[in-house]
Amino acid sequence: xxxxxxxxxxxxxxxxxxxxxxxxxxxxxxxxxxxxxxxxxxxxxxxxxxxxxxxxxxxxxxxxxxxxxxxxxxxxxxxxxxxxxxxxxxxxxxx
Amino acid sequence: xxxxxxxxxxxxxxxxxxxxxxxxxxxxxxxxxxxxxxxxxxxxxxxxxxxxxxxxxxxxxxxxxxxxxxxxxxxxxxxxxxxxxxxxxxxxxxxxxxxxxxxxxxxxxxxxxxxxxxxxxxxxxxxxxxxxxxxxxxxxxxxxxxxxxxxxxxxxxxxxxxxxxxxxxxxxxxxxxxxxxxxxxxxxxxxxxxxxxxxxxxxxxxxxxxxxxxxxxxxxxxxxxxxxxxxxxxxxxxxxxxxxxxxxxxxxxxxxxxxxxxxxxxxxxxxxxxxxxxxxxxxxxxxxxxxxxxxxxxxxxxxxxxxxxxxxxxxxxxxxxxxxxxxxxxxxxxxxxxxxxxxxxxxxxxxxxx
Numbered sequence: 324x325x326x327x328x329x330x331x332x333x334x335x336x337x338x339x340x341x342x343x344x345x346x347x348x349x350x351x352x353x354x355x356x357x358x359x360x361x362x363x364x365x366x367x368x369x370x371x372x373x374x375x376x377x378x379x380x381x382x383x384x385x386x387x388x389x390x391x392x393x394x395x396x397x398x399x400x401x402x403x404x405x406x407x408x409x410x411x412x413x414x415x416x417x418x
Numbered sequence: 419x420x421x422x423x424x425x426x427x428x429x430x431x432x433x434x435x436x437x438x439x440x441x442x443x444x445x446x447x448x449x450x451x452x453x454x455x456x457x458x459x460x461x462x463x464x465x466x467x468x469x470x471x472x473x474x475x476x477x478x479x480x481x482x483x484x485x486x487x488x489x490x491x492x493x494x495x496x497x498x499x500x501x502x503x504x505x506x507x508x509x510x511x512x513x514x515x516x517x518x519x520x521x522x523x524x525x526x527x528x529x530x531x532x533x534x535x536x537x538x539x540x541x542x543x544x545x546x547x548x549x550x551x552x553x554x555x556x557x558x559x560x561x562x563x564x565x566x567x568x569x570x571x572x573x574x575x576x577x578x579x580x581x582x583x584x585x586x587x588x589x590x591x592x593x594x595x596x597x598x599x600x601x602x603x604x605x606x607x608x609x610x611x612x613x614x615x616x617x618x619x620x621x622x623x624x625x626x627x628x629x630x631x632x633x634x635x636x637x638x639x640x641x642x643x644x645x646x647x648x649x650x651x652x653x654x655x656x657x658x659x660x661x662x663x664x665x666x667x668x669x670x671x672x673x674x675x676x677x678x679x680x681x682x683x684x685x686x687x688x689x690x691x692x693x694x695x696x697x698x699x700x701x702x703x704x705x706x707x708x709x710x711x712x713x714x715x716x717x718x719x720x721x722x723x724x725x726x727x728x729x730x731x732x733x734x735x736x737x738x739x740x741x742x743x744x745x746x747x748x749x750x751x752x753x754x755x756x757x758x759x760x761x762x763x764x765x766x767x768x769x770x771x772x
Contacts, residue, residue, distance in 0.1 A: 357761075
Protein backbone atom coordinates (compact mmCIF):
# COMPACT_ATOMS: atom_id res chain seq x y z
CA UNK A 324 0.00 0.00 0.00
CA UNK A 325 1.43 3.36 -0.88
CA UNK A 326 1.69 6.42 1.31
CA UNK A 327 -1.16 8.04 -0.68
CA UNK A 328 -3.60 5.81 1.18
CA UNK A 329 -2.00 6.45 4.51
CA UNK A 330 -1.09 10.13 4.56
CA UNK A 331 1.18 11.90 7.02
CA UNK A 332 -0.34 13.63 10.07
CA UNK A 333 1.34 16.09 12.40
CA UNK A 334 0.65 15.45 16.08
CA UNK A 335 0.20 18.11 18.78
CA UNK A 336 -0.12 17.20 22.44
CA UNK A 337 -1.29 19.27 25.42
CA UNK A 338 0.86 17.97 28.24
CA UNK A 339 -1.24 19.33 31.10
CA UNK A 340 -4.12 21.70 31.69
CA UNK A 341 -2.93 25.27 31.35
CA UNK A 342 -0.35 24.50 28.65
CA UNK A 343 -0.84 24.91 24.92
CA UNK A 344 -0.70 22.03 22.43
CA UNK A 345 2.88 21.44 21.29
CA UNK A 346 4.12 19.67 18.18
CA UNK A 347 5.56 16.27 19.17
CA UNK A 348 6.07 14.51 15.84
CA UNK A 349 4.25 12.89 12.96
CA UNK A 350 2.76 9.58 11.90
CA UNK A 351 0.90 7.84 9.07
CA UNK A 352 -2.78 6.91 9.25
CA UNK A 353 -5.57 6.38 6.72
CA UNK A 354 -8.02 8.71 8.49
CA UNK A 355 -8.34 11.17 11.35
CA UNK A 356 -9.82 8.66 13.79
CA UNK A 357 -6.97 6.18 13.33
CA UNK A 358 -4.47 9.05 13.39
CA UNK A 359 -5.76 9.96 16.86
CA UNK A 360 -5.56 6.37 18.08
CA UNK A 361 -2.08 5.89 16.65
CA UNK A 362 -0.99 9.19 18.18
CA UNK A 363 -2.21 8.03 21.58
CA UNK A 364 -0.26 4.77 21.28
CA UNK A 365 2.84 6.41 19.85
CA UNK A 366 3.21 9.68 21.73
CA UNK A 367 1.38 9.27 25.05
CA UNK A 368 2.39 5.83 26.35
CA UNK A 369 3.63 7.46 29.56
CA UNK A 370 0.87 9.95 30.29
CA UNK A 371 2.58 12.67 28.27
CA UNK A 372 -0.71 14.37 27.47
CA UNK A 373 -4.30 15.17 28.31
CA UNK A 374 -5.35 16.18 24.79
CA UNK A 375 -4.19 15.43 21.24
CA UNK A 376 -4.66 17.25 17.94
CA UNK A 377 -3.85 15.60 14.62
CA UNK A 378 -3.55 17.69 11.45
CA UNK A 379 -2.98 16.38 7.91
CA UNK A 380 0.59 17.44 7.07
CA UNK A 381 -0.62 18.46 3.61
CA UNK A 382 -2.92 21.05 5.22
CA UNK A 383 -0.02 22.96 6.73
CA UNK A 384 1.40 25.97 4.92
CA UNK A 385 4.93 26.76 6.06
CA UNK A 386 7.22 29.76 5.70
CA UNK A 387 10.51 28.34 4.56
CA UNK A 388 13.69 29.17 6.49
CA UNK A 389 15.18 30.13 3.12
CA UNK A 390 12.87 33.12 3.10
CA UNK A 391 13.63 33.84 6.70
CA UNK A 392 15.17 37.28 6.37
CA UNK A 393 12.79 38.78 3.87
CA UNK A 394 9.71 37.20 5.43
CA UNK A 395 10.38 38.46 8.92
CA UNK A 396 11.91 41.80 7.89
CA UNK A 397 8.84 43.89 8.74
CA UNK A 398 9.38 43.06 12.43
CA UNK A 399 13.10 43.79 12.45
CA UNK A 400 12.93 47.61 12.39
CA UNK A 401 10.07 48.07 14.83
CA UNK A 402 11.93 48.02 18.09
CA UNK A 403 9.26 50.35 19.51
CA UNK A 404 7.04 47.27 19.84
CA UNK A 405 9.08 46.21 22.87
CA UNK A 406 8.64 47.92 26.22
CA UNK A 407 12.43 48.19 26.55
CA UNK A 408 12.40 50.80 23.75
CA UNK A 409 10.97 53.47 26.02
CA UNK A 410 12.89 55.56 28.48
CA UNK A 411 11.17 55.77 31.81
CA UNK A 412 11.89 58.91 33.89
CA UNK A 413 13.37 58.27 37.31
CA UNK A 414 10.91 57.78 40.10
CA UNK A 415 7.91 56.58 38.07
CA UNK A 416 6.24 53.60 39.74
CA UNK A 417 3.90 50.89 38.42
CA UNK A 418 4.91 51.45 34.77
CA UNK B 419 37.41 17.45 21.98
CA UNK B 420 33.77 18.33 22.66
CA UNK B 421 34.49 19.32 26.21
CA UNK B 422 30.94 20.26 27.08
CA UNK B 423 29.27 17.23 25.63
CA UNK B 424 29.21 15.19 28.78
CA UNK B 425 28.58 16.48 32.24
CA UNK B 426 30.25 14.22 34.76
CA UNK B 427 27.52 11.76 35.82
CA UNK B 428 27.25 13.16 39.35
CA UNK B 429 26.58 16.64 37.93
CA UNK B 430 23.81 15.54 35.59
CA UNK B 431 20.30 16.46 36.73
CA UNK B 432 19.17 12.84 36.94
CA UNK B 433 22.66 11.38 37.31
CA UNK B 434 24.13 8.80 34.95
CA UNK B 435 23.08 8.44 31.34
CA UNK B 436 19.60 9.78 31.95
CA UNK B 437 21.21 12.95 33.32
CA UNK B 438 23.22 13.25 30.13
CA UNK B 439 20.04 13.00 28.07
CA UNK B 440 18.47 15.77 30.14
CA UNK B 441 21.62 17.86 29.72
CA UNK B 442 21.43 17.34 25.94
CA UNK B 443 17.80 18.44 25.97
CA UNK B 444 18.70 21.56 27.96
CA UNK B 445 21.55 22.29 25.52
CA UNK B 446 19.12 21.99 22.62
CA UNK B 447 16.85 24.62 24.17
CA UNK B 448 19.81 26.84 25.00
CA UNK B 449 21.18 26.67 21.46
CA UNK B 450 17.75 27.52 20.10
CA UNK B 451 17.52 30.57 22.37
CA UNK B 452 21.03 31.74 21.49
CA UNK B 453 20.63 33.90 18.40
CA UNK B 454 23.23 33.41 15.70
CA UNK B 455 24.93 36.81 15.35
CA UNK B 456 26.44 37.96 12.08
CA UNK B 457 27.54 35.17 9.79
CA UNK B 458 26.15 34.49 6.33
CA UNK B 459 22.42 34.90 5.71
CA UNK B 460 20.44 31.77 4.82
CA UNK B 461 19.58 33.04 1.33
CA UNK B 462 23.03 34.30 0.29
CA UNK B 463 25.65 31.58 0.48
CA UNK B 464 23.91 28.27 1.26
CA UNK B 465 27.04 26.27 2.03
CA UNK B 466 28.51 28.99 4.25
CA UNK B 467 25.23 29.31 6.13
CA UNK B 468 25.09 25.54 6.67
CA UNK B 469 28.70 25.48 7.95
CA UNK B 470 28.01 28.45 10.20
CA UNK B 471 24.95 26.82 11.79
CA UNK B 472 26.89 23.60 12.44
CA UNK B 473 29.81 25.61 13.83
CA UNK B 474 27.55 27.51 16.21
CA UNK B 475 26.20 24.15 17.52
CA UNK B 476 22.74 25.01 16.26
CA UNK B 477 20.40 22.56 14.57
CA UNK B 478 19.83 22.04 10.87
CA UNK B 479 16.08 21.79 10.22
CA UNK B 480 14.23 19.93 7.44
CA UNK B 481 13.75 22.81 5.01
CA UNK B 482 17.27 24.21 5.38
CA UNK B 483 19.69 23.76 2.54
CA UNK B 484 22.12 20.90 3.25
CA UNK B 485 24.86 19.15 1.27
CA UNK B 486 23.49 16.12 -0.58
CA UNK B 487 26.01 13.86 1.16
CA UNK B 488 24.81 15.10 4.59
CA UNK B 489 21.23 14.26 3.62
CA UNK B 490 22.22 10.82 2.30
CA UNK B 491 24.33 9.99 5.34
CA UNK B 492 21.48 10.91 7.66
CA UNK B 493 18.88 8.94 5.69
CA UNK B 494 21.13 5.87 5.72
CA UNK B 495 21.91 6.16 9.42
CA UNK B 496 18.40 7.01 10.63
CA UNK B 497 16.80 4.33 8.44
CA UNK B 498 19.24 1.69 9.65
CA UNK B 499 18.50 2.76 13.19
CA UNK B 500 14.72 2.56 12.59
CA UNK B 501 15.03 -0.89 10.98
CA UNK B 502 17.05 -2.04 14.01
CA UNK B 503 14.24 -1.02 16.36
CA UNK B 504 11.68 -2.90 14.26
CA UNK B 505 13.75 -6.08 13.83
CA UNK B 506 14.80 -5.73 17.47
CA UNK B 507 11.27 -6.60 18.55
CA UNK B 508 11.79 -10.20 17.43
CA UNK B 509 14.42 -11.60 19.82
CA UNK B 510 12.46 -10.33 22.82
CA UNK B 511 9.05 -11.03 21.33
CA UNK B 512 10.21 -14.65 21.36
CA UNK B 513 9.74 -14.67 25.16
CA UNK B 514 6.45 -12.79 25.59
CA UNK B 515 4.38 -15.98 25.66
CA UNK B 516 6.83 -17.69 28.03
CA UNK B 517 7.69 -14.93 30.49
CA UNK B 518 7.93 -16.43 33.99
CA UNK B 519 5.16 -14.30 35.53
CA UNK B 520 2.29 -12.03 34.52
CA UNK B 521 4.26 -9.02 35.77
CA UNK B 522 7.31 -9.90 33.66
CA UNK B 523 5.06 -10.51 30.69
CA UNK B 524 3.31 -7.13 30.99
CA UNK B 525 6.70 -5.39 31.30
CA UNK B 526 8.14 -7.22 28.29
CA UNK B 527 5.06 -6.36 26.22
CA UNK B 528 5.47 -2.68 27.11
CA UNK B 529 9.13 -2.86 26.19
CA UNK B 530 8.52 -4.46 22.80
CA UNK B 531 5.80 -1.87 22.15
CA UNK B 532 8.37 0.84 22.92
CA UNK B 533 10.72 -0.64 20.30
CA UNK B 534 7.96 -0.30 17.70
CA UNK B 535 7.44 3.29 18.85
CA UNK B 536 11.16 4.04 18.54
CA UNK B 537 11.14 2.66 15.01
CA UNK B 538 8.24 4.96 14.15
CA UNK B 539 9.83 8.10 15.69
CA UNK B 540 12.91 7.37 13.60
CA UNK B 541 11.05 6.67 10.35
CA UNK B 542 9.28 10.00 10.89
CA UNK B 543 12.64 11.74 11.40
CA UNK B 544 13.97 10.14 8.18
CA UNK B 545 10.87 11.27 6.29
CA UNK B 546 11.71 14.91 7.01
CA UNK B 547 14.72 14.38 4.72
CA UNK B 548 12.51 13.70 1.72
CA UNK B 549 12.26 9.91 1.70
CA UNK B 550 8.98 8.10 2.37
CA UNK B 551 8.49 5.45 5.02
CA UNK B 552 7.17 3.05 2.40
CA UNK B 553 10.42 3.37 0.45
CA UNK B 554 12.43 2.63 3.59
CA UNK B 555 10.30 -0.37 4.52
CA UNK B 556 10.79 -1.69 0.97
CA UNK B 557 14.56 -1.23 1.26
CA UNK B 558 14.59 -3.25 4.48
CA UNK B 559 12.38 -6.01 3.09
CA UNK B 560 14.46 -6.28 -0.06
CA UNK B 561 17.59 -6.51 2.09
CA UNK B 562 19.08 -3.36 0.57
CA UNK B 563 19.37 -1.57 3.90
CA UNK B 564 20.82 -3.08 7.05
CA UNK B 565 19.80 -3.28 10.68
CA UNK B 566 22.04 -3.76 13.70
CA UNK B 567 23.83 -7.11 13.52
CA UNK B 568 23.14 -7.78 17.22
CA UNK B 569 19.55 -8.85 16.45
CA UNK B 570 20.81 -11.79 14.41
CA UNK B 571 21.69 -13.63 17.61
CA UNK B 572 19.10 -15.96 19.19
CA UNK B 573 17.45 -15.58 22.61
CA UNK B 574 17.86 -19.12 23.96
CA UNK B 575 16.72 -18.66 27.57
CA UNK B 576 14.73 -16.20 29.69
CA UNK B 577 18.04 -14.85 31.00
CA UNK B 578 18.78 -13.65 27.46
CA UNK B 579 15.93 -11.16 27.84
CA UNK B 580 17.80 -9.81 30.87
CA UNK B 581 21.14 -9.77 29.06
CA UNK B 582 19.61 -7.92 26.11
CA UNK B 583 18.21 -5.26 28.43
CA UNK B 584 21.42 -4.81 30.38
CA UNK B 585 24.08 -5.22 27.67
CA UNK B 586 22.40 -4.61 24.31
CA UNK B 587 20.21 -1.73 25.45
CA UNK B 588 23.09 -0.49 27.59
CA UNK B 589 25.40 -0.39 24.57
CA UNK B 590 22.65 1.21 22.50
CA UNK B 591 22.23 3.97 25.09
CA UNK B 592 25.97 4.68 25.22
CA UNK B 593 25.87 4.91 21.42
CA UNK B 594 22.72 6.99 21.34
CA UNK B 595 23.16 9.52 24.14
CA UNK B 596 25.64 11.54 22.02
CA UNK B 597 23.11 11.43 19.15
CA UNK B 598 20.81 13.56 21.32
CA UNK B 599 23.27 16.34 20.33
CA UNK B 600 23.31 15.48 16.63
CA UNK B 601 23.29 18.52 14.33
CA UNK B 602 20.08 17.45 12.59
CA UNK B 603 17.15 18.71 14.69
CA UNK B 604 14.52 16.01 14.03
CA UNK B 605 17.03 13.20 14.69
CA UNK B 606 18.28 14.84 17.89
CA UNK B 607 14.73 15.30 19.18
CA UNK B 608 13.76 11.71 18.33
CA UNK B 609 16.87 10.45 20.12
CA UNK B 610 16.07 12.40 23.29
CA UNK B 611 12.70 10.66 23.38
CA UNK B 612 14.20 7.26 22.59
CA UNK B 613 16.96 7.52 25.20
CA UNK B 614 14.56 8.47 27.98
CA UNK B 615 12.53 5.36 27.26
CA UNK B 616 15.58 3.12 26.77
CA UNK B 617 16.75 3.70 30.30
CA UNK B 618 13.68 1.80 31.53
CA UNK B 619 14.70 -1.06 29.21
CA UNK B 620 18.19 -1.23 30.57
CA UNK B 621 17.01 -1.24 34.17
CA UNK B 622 14.39 -3.94 33.57
CA UNK B 623 17.07 -6.15 31.99
CA UNK B 624 19.42 -5.55 34.89
CA UNK B 625 16.66 -6.41 37.34
CA UNK B 626 15.94 -9.71 35.56
CA UNK B 627 19.62 -10.68 35.75
CA UNK B 628 19.91 -9.54 39.36
CA UNK B 629 16.93 -11.70 40.34
CA UNK B 630 18.32 -14.74 38.52
CA UNK B 631 21.85 -14.20 39.83
CA UNK B 632 20.50 -14.20 43.39
CA UNK B 633 18.24 -17.20 42.85
CA UNK B 634 19.05 -20.90 42.70
CA UNK B 635 22.46 -22.07 41.42
CA UNK B 636 20.75 -23.14 38.17
CA UNK B 637 19.23 -19.68 37.73
CA UNK B 638 22.57 -18.02 38.40
CA UNK B 639 24.24 -20.32 35.87
CA UNK B 640 21.57 -19.40 33.33
CA UNK B 641 22.26 -15.69 33.89
CA UNK B 642 26.02 -16.24 33.55
CA UNK B 643 25.54 -18.21 30.35
CA UNK B 644 23.48 -15.37 28.86
CA UNK B 645 26.14 -12.80 29.77
CA UNK B 646 28.83 -15.07 28.29
CA UNK B 647 27.01 -15.21 24.98
CA UNK B 648 25.94 -11.54 24.73
CA UNK B 649 29.11 -9.77 25.96
CA UNK B 650 31.20 -9.81 22.78
CA UNK B 651 28.33 -9.24 20.32
CA UNK B 652 27.40 -6.21 22.49
CA UNK B 653 30.96 -4.86 22.22
CA UNK B 654 30.75 -5.34 18.45
CA UNK B 655 27.64 -3.08 18.36
CA UNK B 656 29.95 -0.06 18.46
CA UNK B 657 31.19 -0.98 15.00
CA UNK B 658 34.64 -1.69 13.62
CA UNK B 659 37.74 -0.20 15.30
CA UNK B 660 38.39 3.47 14.48
CA UNK B 661 41.07 2.66 11.92
CA UNK B 662 38.60 0.64 9.81
CA UNK B 663 35.51 2.81 10.22
CA UNK B 664 34.54 4.23 6.85
CA UNK B 665 32.01 6.94 7.71
CA UNK B 666 33.40 8.32 10.95
CA UNK B 667 35.54 11.35 10.02
CA UNK B 668 32.94 13.14 7.87
CA UNK B 669 30.14 12.37 10.34
CA UNK B 670 32.23 13.85 13.14
CA UNK B 671 32.86 17.03 11.11
CA UNK B 672 29.12 17.38 10.50
CA UNK B 673 28.45 16.75 14.20
CA UNK B 674 26.20 13.81 13.39
CA UNK B 675 28.59 11.66 15.35
CA UNK B 676 30.37 13.03 18.41
CA UNK B 677 32.66 10.24 19.60
CA UNK B 678 34.59 7.50 17.83
CA UNK B 679 33.56 3.82 17.94
CA UNK B 680 36.47 2.93 20.19
CA UNK B 681 35.82 5.78 22.64
CA UNK B 682 32.21 4.68 23.05
CA UNK B 683 33.17 1.01 23.38
CA UNK B 684 35.63 1.92 26.14
CA UNK B 685 33.02 3.97 27.95
CA UNK B 686 30.64 0.99 27.83
CA UNK B 687 33.23 -1.45 29.20
CA UNK B 688 34.12 0.94 32.03
CA UNK B 689 30.44 1.21 32.99
CA UNK B 690 29.74 -2.51 32.90
CA UNK B 691 32.53 -3.76 35.16
CA UNK B 692 31.07 -2.39 38.38
CA UNK B 693 27.53 -3.32 37.34
CA UNK B 694 28.65 -6.94 36.76
CA UNK B 695 30.22 -7.02 40.22
CA UNK B 696 26.94 -6.04 41.84
CA UNK B 697 25.16 -8.72 39.82
CA UNK B 698 27.73 -11.22 41.05
CA UNK B 699 28.33 -12.29 37.46
CA UNK B 700 31.61 -12.50 35.57
CA UNK B 701 32.39 -10.66 32.35
CA UNK B 702 33.83 -13.39 30.10
CA UNK B 703 37.18 -11.70 29.52
CA UNK B 704 40.27 -13.09 31.34
CA UNK B 705 42.28 -10.04 30.25
CA UNK B 706 39.89 -7.47 31.68
CA UNK B 707 41.84 -5.32 34.14
CA UNK B 708 42.11 -1.74 35.38
CA UNK B 709 44.77 0.33 33.70
CA UNK B 710 45.93 2.93 36.19
CA UNK B 711 47.68 5.00 33.54
CA UNK B 712 44.69 5.25 31.19
CA UNK B 713 42.18 5.33 34.06
CA UNK B 714 40.15 2.80 32.09
CA UNK B 715 39.84 -0.96 31.76
CA UNK B 716 41.95 -2.94 29.31
CA UNK B 717 39.75 -5.48 27.58
CA UNK B 718 39.69 -8.04 24.78
CA UNK B 719 38.30 -6.78 21.48
CA UNK B 720 35.31 -8.59 19.98
CA UNK B 721 35.82 -10.74 16.89
CA UNK B 722 35.41 -8.22 14.08
CA UNK B 723 35.56 -10.93 11.41
CA UNK B 724 32.47 -12.43 13.02
CA UNK B 725 30.84 -8.97 13.02
CA UNK B 726 31.50 -8.64 9.28
CA UNK B 727 30.13 -12.13 8.61
CA UNK B 728 26.94 -11.38 10.55
CA UNK B 729 26.52 -8.00 8.80
CA UNK B 730 26.90 -9.72 5.44
CA UNK B 731 24.02 -12.06 6.30
CA UNK B 732 25.71 -15.07 7.81
CA UNK B 733 24.72 -14.74 11.47
CA UNK B 734 22.75 -17.37 13.40
CA UNK B 735 19.31 -15.79 12.72
CA UNK B 736 19.61 -13.44 9.71
CA UNK B 737 17.30 -15.45 7.46
CA UNK B 738 14.76 -16.08 10.23
CA UNK B 739 14.57 -12.36 11.12
CA UNK B 740 14.05 -11.26 7.52
CA UNK B 741 11.52 -13.99 6.77
CA UNK B 742 9.53 -13.07 9.83
CA UNK B 743 9.53 -9.36 8.90
CA UNK B 744 8.45 -10.08 5.32
CA UNK B 745 5.69 -12.40 6.49
CA UNK B 746 4.41 -9.92 9.09
CA UNK B 747 4.38 -7.16 6.45
CA UNK B 748 2.54 -9.34 3.91
CA UNK B 749 0.05 -10.66 6.46
CA UNK B 750 -0.75 -7.11 7.60
CA UNK B 751 -1.54 -5.97 4.06
CA UNK B 752 -5.28 -6.67 4.36
CA UNK B 753 -5.51 -4.51 7.49
CA UNK B 754 -3.85 -1.57 5.73
CA UNK B 755 -6.07 -2.07 2.68
CA UNK B 756 -9.25 -2.32 4.75
CA UNK B 757 -8.42 0.85 6.70
CA UNK B 758 -7.68 2.71 3.46
CA UNK B 759 -10.91 1.47 1.84
CA UNK B 760 -12.93 2.57 4.88
CA UNK B 761 -11.29 6.01 4.83
CA UNK B 762 -11.99 6.33 1.09
CA UNK B 763 -15.64 5.33 1.56
CA UNK B 764 -16.14 7.85 4.34
CA UNK B 765 -14.45 10.57 2.30
CA UNK B 766 -16.74 9.99 -0.66
CA UNK B 767 -19.84 9.99 1.60
CA UNK B 768 -18.78 13.30 3.14
CA UNK B 769 -18.35 14.76 -0.33
CA UNK B 770 -21.84 13.62 -1.36
CA UNK B 771 -23.33 15.07 1.84
CA UNK B 772 -21.55 18.39 1.33
